[in-house]
Amino acid sequence: MNRLEKALKRTKEKNKKAFVPYIMAGDGGLDSLMERIVFLESCGATAIEVGIPFSDPVADGPTIQAAGLRSLKEGTTLKAVLETILNLRPIVSIPIIVMTYMNPIYAYGINSFIEDASRAGVDGLIVPDLPIEEEEIILSHLNVAQIELIRLVTLTSSEERIKEIAKRGQGFLYAVTVTGITGARVDFHKQVGDYLKKIQSVSPIPVLAGFGISTPEQVKGMGQYCDGVVVGSKIVDLFQENKLDEIEKLIQAAKTVNV
Numbered sequence: 124m125n126r127l128e129k130a131l132k133r134t135k136e137k138n139k140k141a142f143v144p145y146i147m148a149g150d151g152g153l154d155s156l157m158e159r160i161v162f163l164e165s166c167g168a169t170a171i172e173v174g175i176p177f178s179d180p181v182a183d184g185p186t187i188q189a190a191g192l193r194s195l196k197e198g199t200t201l202k203a204v205l206e207t208i209l210n211l212r213p214i215v216s217i218p219i220i221v222m223t224y225m226n227p228i229y230a231y232g233i234n235s236f237i238e239d240a241s242r243a244g245v246d247g248l249i250v251p252d253l254p255i256e257e258e259e260i261i262l263s264h265l266n267v268a269q270i271e272l273i274r275l276v277t278l279t280s281s282e283e284r285i286k287e288i289a290k291r292g293q294g295f296l297y298a299v300t301v302t303g304i305t306g307a308r309v310d311f312h313k314q315v316g317d318y319l320k321k322i323q324s325v326s327p328i329p330v331l332a333g334f335g336i337s338t339p340e341q342v343k344g345m346g347q348y349c350d351g352v353v354v355g356s357k358i359v360d361l362f363q364e365n366k367l368d369e370i371e372k373l374i375q376a377a378k379t380v381n382v
């Protein structure tokens with residue numbers, strides 16, 4: 124069992140909901156990546172999703188795109204991010220999930236990327252532009268490296284496809300709760316609860332909801348229907364504004380969901 128699976132299992136055993144914050148690597152420089160990971164671990168996050176800045180981030184909304192541009196301006200590279208994680212590993216044990224598009228992986232070289240990610244102690248990988256039909260190109264390497272591929276299902280995925288994706292089961296299933304790109308939302312589609320319950324009922328692995336979640340109330344609301352949440356844009360904003368206490372409140376909200 125890898126670090127990510129263990130952390131999710133522990134959370135479930137304690138009857139708690141998982142909270143996975145997303146941060147953009149290199150936004151504020153790589154030193155701040157280190158500080159932020161240490162801080163999020165100390166707040167009790169379940170795992171951390173570390174985004175790699177990329178010039179053509181098709182699924183990212185305005186907040187994360189802007190963070191990516193700031194990071195690229197700082198000169199952040201995938202190699203430097205992996206080195207930073209490697210240097211951090213002796214002092215943090217929190218599971219780390221790298222989120223990147225396929226292009227930076229190709230540019231790095233699939234083999235070298237997975238080797239370096241594994242050496243750095245990366246536990247999971249999210250590649251939003253890699254459909255299940257194409258994942259063979261990296262899956263066998265990931266399995267050897269014991270890095271879990273986190274797959275996404277969306278509101279528009281058919282029930283059959285959700286089942287097909289769920290049964291591939293690694294890490295957790297990322298249930299996208301909106302149609303569209305990342306970013307805070309005021310309201311969610313009325314049927315989001317039913318959608319999450321349906322996914323939860325067919326998934327052999329934990330289901331985490333993400334996209335648009337930005338308040339402690341929304342964390343608690345979504346948490347009632349699934350095993351936890353991913354919060355991206357709001358976390359990126361709060362770090363930018365240096366509102367660390369609000370980040371802590373969001374993370375704590377996942378621990379108070381009544382199940």
Ligand SMILES: O=P(O)(O)OC[C@@H](O)[C@@H](O)c1c[nH]c2ccccc12
Pocket residue numbers: 145172174182183187222251304305306307333334335336353354355356357
């Ligand atoms: O920012 P939001 O709306 O809170 O959504 C999470 C999201 O940012 C993070 O998981 C993410 C950032 N970029 C992505 C691309 C695809 C899937 C997921 C992501």
